[in-house]
Amino acid sequence: MYKVAWDLDSGGILLVNSSKDEIIPPRPVFYEELDLLGFDKFWDYPKVEEPLLWNIGRRYYYKWKLVASVKGGGIFEKPKINLEDDCKNLSLEPVDVKLMVEKNLKNLETLKNEAIDFIQDTFKRYKNKVDQVIVSYSGGKDSQVVLDLVSRTLPPDDYIVVFTDTTMEIPPTYEMYEKTKEYYTNIYPNLKFYVARNEKHSLELWKIFGPPSRILRWCCSVYKTSPQVRLIKALNPEKDKIKMYIS
Template sequence: MYQYIWDTETGGLLLTSEISKFSKEPRPVYFRELDILGFGVHWSYPRDDNAPIMWAEANNYIYRGRRIASTKGGSLYTRPELVIIEENPEPNGAPLVPVDVQKMCRRNADLMETLVQETIQKIYNTYMKYRDRIDVFYVAFSGGKDSVVTLDLVQRALPHDQFKVVFGNTDMEFSTTIDLISDIKQKCERQDIDFYIAEAPFSSEESWRTFGPPARKIRWCCTVHKTAPVVNKLCEIFEFKKLKAMMLTGVRGDESAARSEYDDLSIGKKLSGQYSFHPILDWSSTEVYLYIYQNGLLLNDAYKLGFGRVGCIMCPNSSEKHEFIKQQ
């Protein structure tokens, strides 16, 4: 939504009131990613998970506003090559200083509040407009950062008995996602929100034998192991043969060229007769991370290992660099 600049004092990001046309999708970099990639040979830094040490935009590593390294290539069995631009980002080789997360959040509080209130209002208005035509509103929870933020916004906007949360377990999930699901499920129970896990009645291994590995053009995995089981689960809960559902997702336009063309709300794009609503379509990764830090929300550990997106273990959309990280 908003443009950002680097804040050299906090080591974080600062939103500006300018509206962004395109985001480089910065992500926080924790010590574990630096260790996996071998940056520990070059720099010293605290091995503490509580705060990121720097940021990455694609393969560029940014420390207090300066590009200090990048990575090239990498594959399943080959470590990406490190290109070190600054051997001593801190004077005299002193340890790198983690981002001052609290101060960063304070400095972004006003713009974030505007964005959050607008989004909550949009969720509420959509619910009011469609509630007479829809059998069930549900958050399609994936375990990624965007769905964590969407769920939190929805639970602030709507009465807790007016929507469900459904996680479609593909049976190919990261173990970090399964851990997070268990924590989120418990949190939902404490908040009186119904949380369900939907699974296909057969294993992903059987599907691989039938269809072959998921491919970029033929991604049977999403339909067979996510969308269909989720809708079947909802039909089972409501004892309907067919139901009209509105799925609230964490889809964002800055994630890909295809998603930048999406509308906030659509009917039948994913499944015939079903509504899809993307409340944070205009949000950038900067705003997603700021919201998570401001509200102390859970972050899937996969992000701390260096993944920009959380999907399945053998996802055709995964980069070669990520294939290397998965092996570690």
């Protein structure tokens, strides 16, 4: 497993075998987040597709340097921004994503090939033990990568793609699902996409249980697992008991 370190050349991160400078894997931060939090009152930055800086926990890093942190905040109030002393009038440049990818390409290829080997081995192990192999698609970055890797590994007739619509998704999630479906069905006409959805809109249960959260995770079983199981049973009416493998 690779470690992560800062890459000063690209303003991004590097995958490394080991490093005394290794860090907790950060997430990229885009201008929309900075606007939402109110960083535009202090910093100048372009509104571009590339990330502008990185976040670990509630701390923000620009070109490896800690520049700000946030505290508090909630549904009805913004968090308080704490700027480092010499970071009150920054002019941010976007991460050089192309350079970052080029510098990580060898290690990314290794990770890709290891993932493909794992998918092949797992499929061989379970293909005769289950009734359905499923790629569970959420519209997020992780499921996008999983779908791409599975599509490179297995024939399109050997699995299906299921998008579980919790009815709590934001519009870009639905847009991404439709674009993804169009893209892959153009390449693999035999690949089947399905949508699993609870018969009740989520807002009905919000009134009973409250909005789902990190602690109140009732939505996973009610709006993800159960709809998927009902869908697969409907696709296999001749089966009394359904065995599935979900990636």
